[in-house]
Amino acid sequence: MAFLQINGLKKSFGSVEVLKGIDLSLEKGQVLSIIGPSGSGKTTLLRCLNNLEEADGGEVWIDGQRRELVGGKTFGLVFQSFNLFPQYTTIENLTLAPKLRAKEKVKKQKLGHDVLKAEYEAINKRAEELLATVGLSEKRDFYPCQLSGGQQQRVSIARALMMHPDVLFFDEPTSALDPEITGEVLKVIKELAALDMTMVIITHEMKFAHDVSDKIVFMDGGVIAAEGSPDEVFSSDNERLQEFLSAFNG
Amino acid sequence: MQFWEITLKLLEGLQTTTLIFILTLVMALPLGLIISFGSMSKFKPLAFVTKVFVWIIRGVPLMLQIFVVFYVPGFFGWTFLDRFPSVIVAFVINYACYFSEIYRGGIESIPKGQYEAGQVLGMKKSEVFFKVILMQVVKRILPPMSNEVITLVKDTALARVIMVVELLKAAENYAAYGIIWPMFYTAVFYLIYVGILTLLFGFFEKKLSYYKI
Numbered sequence: 001m002a003f004l005q006i007n008g009l010k011k012s013f014g015s016v017e018v019l020k021g022i023d024l025s026l027e028k029g030q031v032l033s034i035i036g037p038s039g040s041g042k043t044t045l046l047r048c049l050n051n052l053e054e055a056d057g058g059e060v061w062i063d064g065q066r067r068e069l070v071g072g073k074t075f076g077l078v079f080q081s082f083n084l085f086p087q088y089t090t091i092e093n094l095t096l097a098p099k100l101r102a103k104e105k106v107k108k109q110k111l112g113h114d115v116l117k118a119e120y121e122a123i124n125k126r127a128e129e130l131l132a133t134v135g136l137s138e139k140r141d142f143y144p145c146q147l148s149g150g151q152q153q154r155v156s157i158a159r160a161l162m163m164h165p166d167v168l169f170f171d172e173p174t175s176a177l178d179p180e181i182t183g184e185v186l187k188v189i190k191e192l193a194a195l196d197m198t199m200v201i202i203t204h205e206m207k208f209a210h211d212v213s214d215k216i217v218f219m220d221g222g223v224i225a226a227e228g229s230p231d232e233v234f235s236s237d238n239e240r241l242q243e244f245l246s247a248f249n250g
Numbered sequence: 251m252q253f254w255e256i257t258l259k260l261l262e263g264l265q266t267t268t269l270i271f272i273l274t275l276v277m278a279l280p281l282g283l284i285i286s287f288g289s290m291s292k293f294k295p296l297a298f299v300t301k302v303f304v305w306i307i308r309g310v311p312l313m314l315q316i317f318v319v320f321y322v323p324g325f326f327g328w329t330f331l332d333r334f335p336s337v338i339v340a341f342v343i344n345y346a347c348y349f350s351e352i353y354r355g356g357i358e359s360i361p362k363g364q365y366e367a368g369q370v371l372g373m374k375k376s377e378v379f380f381k382v383i384l385m386q387v388v389k390r391i392l393p394p395m396s397n398e399v400i401t402l403v404k405d406t407a408l409a410r411v412i413m414v415v416e417l418l419k420a421a422e423n424y425a426a427y428g429i430i431w432p433m434f435y436t437a438v439f440y441l442i443y444v445g446i447l448t449l450l451f452g453f454f455e456k457k458l459s460y461y462k463i
């Protein structure tokens with residue numbers, strides 16, 4: 001079984017079946033891109049995997065364990081619209097959730113205050129490192145409203161990485177950005193790929209998908225209509241896929 | 251000297267005004283939050299009943315509500331509430347309903363993405379509400395709250411309809427002796443009151459202006 005294994009995932013909204021049984025697999029350290037027309041169910045798939053929607057059926061396995069049952073194994077999600085917390089600085093956005101968890105752990109195990117302090121220090125250190133990774137160390141104490149869209153998205157990537165996700169999901173991470181600044185976000189994602197981060201990326205950036213992915217799936221009407229290596233997919237003779245791709249090459 | 255005598259009497263009235271103001275705020279602010287949760291409830295009958303209640307309270311003059319609280323229990327042979335408690339009950343219910351709508355507007359205006367971002371970071375529902383949502387709601391509702399609170403200062407004058415001697419009534423009492431000017435003099439008190447509140451709210455808004463939602 002693959003590192004990330006999805007079997008027969010189904011989801012309907014009312015009487016509309018949006019996901020009609022999705023099967024996917026991905027090895028550790030690999031990058032999967034999902035392409036496909038608007039309304040084909042890409043976002044719904046990621047939302048189901050991240051428990052933002054409840055799937056109607058199917059299984060998700062991560063590292064040989066059912067997703068519902070695993071404690072340590074986590075997923076991360078980067079949103080199209082960043083969703084940074086506006087009242088917190090960059091560094092606070094990164095450390096908020098991990099510190100809450102550390103506090104809970106310390107309380108539960110009745111550990112001392114010094115343990116908590118050490119945990120907080122480790123969290124701060126990791127946050128500084130991740131900010132350096134996304135190239136935003138100097139924006140540490142800025143509020144989201146003081147950052148450009150590209151910078152906000154890089155912060156949100158760092159924030160997701162704080163939780164040590166085993167798989168990081170992206171839902172059109174550059175769609176809300178001006179074309180000239182999509183590059184800085186794509187560059188960060190490429191760097192993560194080079195660091196062997198396991199990632200699933202919904203994107204409309206075809207060249208980027210081609211360059212960064214180990215595997216591409218084409219979703220259409222709630223099913224996976226084509227999949228394979230980037231070269232296989234981009235040279236596929238699937239009619240719907242050709243039609244979809246030609247819209248980008250025009 | 252008559253002026254100082256009357257000023258002192260008006261200050262006594264102002265005490266009652268302030269008491270109505272503070273008691274109403276202290277009780278209506280939390281009660282309003284509870285009512286707003288009711289009107290946003292996923293349990294439809296509760297949401298419906300709450301909304302109808304809020305509609306009635308907001309749809310009927312506060313003066314009438316004061317009369318209802320003070321006189322209606324007597325029709326049924328129940329014991330009357332005293333004048334002052336009647337005023338407080340009517341004010342608290344009335345303002346809680348107005349506040350509930352402000353809270354509801356504030357809470358519903360926070361994008362779903364804020365909750366979802368917290369959730370995917372492994373935060374609990376209560377953590378998301380208290381650490382992420384609440385401060386944003388406070389920032390959003392500060393301007394409408396400031397309006398409502400300023401209205402409350404002036405609404406306290408309604409207490410006089412059941413003979414509670416607040417600021418305006420204290421002044422009005424002199425009219426029986428043909429002394430009219432204290433009534434107009436009360437405007438100074440109200441203006442200072444409202445002026446201080448305006449500065450206070452301005453201060454809080456400024457405090458929260460370091461970020462944008």
Ligand SMILES: Nc1ncnc2c1ncn2[C@@H]1O[C@H](COP(=O)(O)OP(=O)(O)O)[C@@H](O)[C@H]1O
Binds near residue numbers: 036039043044045
């Ligand atoms: N919460 C929802 N309620 C009802 N329909 C939804 C909801 N979310 C998505 N849909 C529908 O599901 C379909 C797939 O949407 P989505 O997953 O967002 O597609 P994509 O991301 O590929 O554009 C669309 O037809 C959309 O209208």
Ligand SMILES: [Mg+2]
Binds near residue numbers: 042043044
């Ligand atoms: Mg989408």
